[in-house]
Amino acid sequence: MDYPEPIAKLIDSYTKLPGIGSKTATRLAFYTLGMDEKDVLDFSKSLVSAKKDLTFCSVCGNITENSINPCVICRDATRDQSTVFVVENSRDVMAMENTRDYHGLYHILNGVISPSAGTGPEDINLPSLIRRLSEHQEIDEVIVGTNVTAEGEATAMYLARLLKPAGIKVTRLAHGLAVGSDIDYADQLTLIKAVQGRTEL
């Protein structure tokens, strides 16, 4: 027997989310049926609003509300205007902001360069970074915080090659042991990388 159309459609929508197969989608759909009508309404509104009321910041590429563009970080004159932290996506900005230890600006690439996936240097939010740097001479350091994958590293190296001739200092995040971890629990590759990146005391 087929499910009635409304629930079949809901199951279908859930399966479009990453990591959710048809079994989980069915469970979620039936759970949704049992929820308070108000909660369901709020949920559907949030879904639509997340899509409709958000845009990318015209300066840094971070997600921001339509009515606040440039975003709050770009508008904040108390932040250190000489440093730009380059990350792959907006989630990385949140992670960094939660540390409360960084007070400079950001630039969000919204991806990494990966020719095999059809993404060239001009297909991520990189040309705008170059423009931004030439328009804002006060920026003298770019910290590259792309992921430690082959693609993330390539993107970082590419940035360094473009920016260094312009006299901008380009730095890369260190990788090594997790703080508070025991050496004997670290995986071998992390250990090898940590030894390669060791610093003098």
Added chain:
Amino acid sequence: MELQSLRLVNYRNYTDLTLNFSDGVNVFLGENAQGKTNLLESIYVLALARSHRTSSDKDLIRWQEKEATISGRVKKNISDTPLSLHFSNKGKKARVNHLEQSKLSQYIGQLNVILFAPEDLELVKGAPSVRRRFIDMEFGQMNPLYLYNTTQYRRILKERNAYLKRLQMKQTTDTIFLDVLTEQLVDIGSQVLLARQTFLERLEVAAQPIHAEISNKRETLTLRYQTSIDFEKGTDLATIKAVFEQTLKKQQTREIMQGSTLVGPHRDDIQFIVNDNDVAVFGSQGQQRTTALAIKLAEIDLMQQETGEYPILLLDDVLSELDANRQTHLLLAIQDKVQTFITAPTLSDVARQLIHAPKVFHVQQGEIVLEEQVE
């Protein structure tokens, strides 16, 4: 090390099977298409998290089912470790001691296996890709950094080839990003080159006496690493990097024209030389088999040196492909030190005489119909 037990759930033609093994020789007997190779394959997969027969994990799941599990207990000198692999449409999950491993390179190496199948007799005269795969699989089991580097190399190569295609099609003219990919390729590729060279030198040392023995001291085997990057034995990493980079620079125009990376470890090969002749070209079929067998047996010793434990040996239908002399060498070499799994339709007389107290499993249509401990 020994695999003490194995459980298969919805794996290939097995629904739910649990087996306990002997530390010595285990034999899977049965007619064609009953599931003998499937059993051996499952042990290989448990060790390496991928099959030697298929590149699609989906094939491992029993038809009509959605997930499959292979689990087993591995005994090393003091420890006893449960391993498990779970396959579903979302990918695979590897667990050691019931803990999920985030990186497969952390999982691989817990159980070391060497597989010897009739195709391996092709090691000597098959395509170069067969020999590259052989080094990558065997060395990768012993050295997690090598495994990681070869995976990275393949990824970078894929990106670089894709970017060369863009340049070829004039979709871009930016060679700065090509330089970046070249630097990455050289950095990782040189480590791969050096590791392969070192590994082959050690494999040669281990294989020579075995080869001499099988050929009744009449022949000498040497291994030569043939690489598109020209460097001698004993060259250091920095020099290899410099040579690799220069070689790529020289090829750059051609690479852009062809839209592909023309030199590097992905183009390399191993040459087996017996009494000054390339066995792949000039060797008789018997000489090629002796060489392949010597290499396989040498791997057992090498893995023992590298990890402190003997690997387990999987022999798929290979005994019947060898003559009595080679069967004898093989069986004597493993006796009392290497846990071995053999598949065969029936056992030869040589095998019956030489295998000491095997545990025999009779396989019929995805079930073990009889289990006997031969004394």
